Amino acid sequence: MEVLKLRIGLLHLLLLLLPFTAFCQNNKPVSTVEETVIEQHKLHTDSDYDYSDVIFPGLKNINRKIKLNRLNDRELELLGLNEIQINNLKAYAEKYGELASLYELNLVEGFDSLLIRSLAPYLDFEINRELHKITVNNLVKNGKHSLLARYGRSLQKAKGYAVTTTNDSSGNSQNDNTYLGEPFNLLFKYKYNFYDRLQFGFTIEKDAGEALERGFDFYSFFIGYKGKGFVKNLVIGRYNITAGQGLTLNSAFSLYNDPTTGMTSSNRSRVAASGSANESGGLKGVAATFKVLPSVDLTVFYSLSKRDGTIEDDSVKTVYETGLHRSIKELSSHNAFNQQVIGANAITYFKYFKVGTTYTKTIFSKPFKAKKLPYSYFGFRDKEVSVFGTDFSFFHKAHSAFGEFSVNDNGAKAWIISYKLQPSSLYGLSLLYRNYEKSYINFLSNCYSQNTDCSNEEGAYIGLFSTISPKLMLSCGADFFTSPWLKYRVNAPSYGNIYTLRLDYKVSRRAELEMRYSYTAKMQNLSNVTGDTIPDEMVSPATIYGGITGFPEFYKRHYIKLSLKSNLNNGFELRSRIDFSSRIAAGKRTTGFVILQDLHYEHIKHSWELWARYAIFDVDSYNDRLYVYEQDVLHSFTVPAYYDKGSRFYLMYKKSFNKAVDIWLRYSYTYFVNKQTVGTGYNEFAGNVKSDVRVQVNLNL
Numbered sequence: 001m002e003v004l005k006l007r008i009g010l011l012h013l014l015l016l017l018l019p020f021t022a023f024c025q026n027n028k029p030v031s032t033v034e035e036t037v038i039e040q041h042k043l044h045t046d047s048d049y050d051y052s053d054v055i056f057p058g059l060k061n062i063n064r065k066i067k068l069n070r071l072n073d074r075e076l077e078l079l080g081l082n083e084i085q086i087n088n089l090k091a092y093a094e095k096y097g098e099l100a101s102l103y104e105l106n107l108v109e110g111f112d113s114l115l116i117r118s119l120a121p122y123l124d125f126e127i128n129r130e131l132h133k134i135t136v137n138n139l140v141k142n143g144k145h146s147l148l149a150r151y152g153r154s155l156q157k158a159k160g161y162a163v164t165t166t167n168d169s170s171g172n173s174q175n176d177n178t179y180l181g182e183p184f185n186l187l188f189k190y191k192y193n194f195y196d197r198l199q200f201g202f203t204i205e206k207d208a209g210e211a212l213e214r215g216f217d218f219y220s221f222f223i224g225y226k227g228k229g230f231v232k233n234l235v236i237g238r239y240n241i242t243a244g245q246g247l248t249l250n251s252a253f254s255l256y257n258d259p260t261t262g263m264t265s266s267n268r269s270r271v272a273a274s275g276s277a278n279e280s281g282g283l284k285g286v287a288a289t290f291k292v293l294p295s296v297d298l299t300v301f302y303s304l305s306k307r308d309g310t311i312e313d314d315s316v317k318t319v320y321e322t323g324l325h326r327s328i329k330e331l332s333s334h335n336a337f338n339q340q341v342i343g344a345n346a347i348t349y350f351k352y353f354k355v356g357t358t359y360t361k362t363i364f365s366k367p368f369k370a371k372k373l374p375y376s377y378f379g380f381r382d383k384e385v386s387v388f389g390t391d392f393s394f395f396h397k398a399h400s401a402f403g404e405f406s407v408n409d410n411g412a413k414a415w416i417i418s419y420k421l422q423p424s425s426l427y428g429l430s431l432l433y434r435n436y437e438k439s440y441i442n443f444l445s446n447c448y449s450q451n452t453d454c455s456n457e458e459g460a461y462i463g464l465f466s467t468i469s470p471k472l473m474l475s476c477g478a479d480f481f482t483s484p485w486l487k488y489r490v491n492a493p494s495y496g497n498i499y500t501l502r503l504d505y506k507v508s509r510r511a512e513l514e515m516r517y518s519y520t521a522k523m524q525n526l527s528n529v530t531g532d533t534i535p536d537e538m539v540s541p542a543t544i545y546g547g548i549t550g551f552p553e554f555y556k557r558h559y560i561k562l563s564l565k566s567n568l569n570n571g572f573e574l575r576s577r578i579d580f581s582s583r584i585a586a587g588k589r590t591t592g593f594v595i596l597q598d599l600h601y602e603h604i605k606h607s608w609e610l611w612a613r614y615a616i617f618d619v620d621s622y623n624d625r626l627y628v629y630e631q632d633v634l635h636s637f638t639v640p641a642y643y644d645k646g647s648r649f650y651l652m653y654k655k656s657f658n659k660a661v662d663i664w665l666r667y668s669y670t671y672f673v674n675k676q677t678v679g680t681g682y683n684e685f686a687g688n689v690k691s692d693v694r695v696q697v698n699l700n701l
Helices: 002-021 033-042 073-078 083-096 102-107 113-122 136-142 328-332 541-547
Strands: 144-154 184-194 198-206 218-226 231-243 270-273 283-293 296-312 315-320 337-349 353-364 384-396 399-408 413-424 427-436 457-469 472-483 494-508 511-524 553-567 572-585 588-603 608-619 644-657 661-672 689-700
Touching: 102 113, 136 184, 218 270, 231 296, 270 283
Parallel strands: none
Antiparallel strands: 144 184, 144 689, 184 198, 198 218, 218 231, 231 270, 231 283, 283 296, 296 315, 296 337, 337 353, 353 384, 384 399, 399 413, 413 427, 427 457, 457 472, 472 494, 494 511, 511 553, 553 572, 572 588, 588 608, 608 644, 644 661, 661 689
8 A cells, every 4th residue: 555655656746747847938927816815715614605706707708808997996906916006007097097008008107018918918998988878779789798507516415315204294204404405506697797887687596405496595686887976886786895904894705814825905995796606795785885075985885684593592593604505404594584784984085095984883683692602702692783993095106004993882992004015016015913802893894814703813914025036036924913812712812823935936938836835823722622611691701711621722734835837838738736734733743735737728729728637635634624726617616625535636628609608517526545435414425436517608798
């Protein structure tokens, strides 16, 4: 067996070294920031998440050229522009008017010839006011329609689909956990877009195991309008809203809350329609932004949504975020209570900075039931919470600063401040400090934090990047944080730190190499401590401290990633990657690794593409799991957790017809060594193989 493992290891080492011999003429980075952010986000949640509201699908998936002069901050950001480039572009347009040609971008500070060439095929500088007017003729002739239809399923049958011998009240042979529907998922998305001025669409979805005879389990729609007059933005239906740093208000997943990526701040206040298939999160109702004065914008919004959970003694005991309603038990928690949100945000613009104020009030139809656990002593146990915040941002040449202060109606405070210095595109410095009090509660907060919510944390981050030479770029960061109160699986005040280092090296014109290292030290309960319950009545913190019997200790994790990417001639692209993790907890060391080889081929003449990956993995435990982003069909995101021992393979094919129709086919196969079952609970099935198929059709008219 050891000889076999050695041979397999040597084989994959050869595969890893193969791209060093390949010819490469591509200057794109080895991996996108979005991939890294998603991989880190999956460490905090095992639920499937639709990132389509925040992750750009790629320029080549757009079926028409982009009107640069009509893009907002978020869309410019999604083009790959940083904060300084965006603000320089806006300042140039404000001073000299809208850009008339590609060559004018050379006059904007921060835009070099390489960046301009990469954007050139996708940008349109035509200024034609008549085309953009909302008339019936223009809406019919120039509006764009897109329709997505997706089918997917696992080829293995989980335990939840098995019929039991227990009879329900109707005499059917089933129990509360039996899946009532078919083992496949369906998704349909439609969107109409008229130069981003007017758009509407809908999303419907059925998850695997949900009964189709009940109708689709999830429905949502949106109507959006953007204008230049008094009404700047109007959204009806499902939407997300962000203000300032997201400390007071951010209803969406944010790219800017992870110290391991160095993305520490976001000051993109906006309202955006949502077409994602996420059944929890987001807002449903109406939001509008008005230009009340030449330099003042006012946004008001209202939302009413139903939430899943369990009710006990007419109080909310548990909140569920999965959106799964496959069994009688899961259906019993469907739409268990309501959540209303009302609020407003005002922004005042000055020459070099802007100031915003935000107010939100969240009202639940039922109060939350207090958990009798030490870490939840300061938890929410009411029906409503109000939050007020103020934020600022400052830009001037190489300097930028952001900050926000927030307080809720119980007097708990939270604040964050960030400063960035970037004298040139070759180097820069980033600093951030945050302080979130332990009793700060806000259900609409999504900000830079080590915790799952912006509470019970104080920390400081420093990061820098430098282009050491035309071939080598270095970025590194350090994050130090403390929690003054207990947390889940941490029965004492705690502290920790994270160090990150990344090198991007252009080996030659043939290949680019990314090297990434991170060291994480956090505190966690000893393995034999599960937590202490509090007596029937909540007691004082001093009493809780006296009842703790197992003090948390540090676990330390080293993570290394090596990735090599090459573009071969004739449309071939290779990418090799090794991920390695070493974790020390309770005096025991556990390790894990993933070695993979990617292949991408694009036949431009016949408009088809092929992706393939083969990976082997050996990971000691679930706590050591490694997440690796995979290419998937448009607006789908697959980030499997690698643990145990085995191999994984996927193959994906895309065929385009006249840029109007795209057909995607995807197959994945995972093999586990020495495993009798795969999955847990009612998702478990016999065997050591898991395979999935996915078919998707995209129409762009």
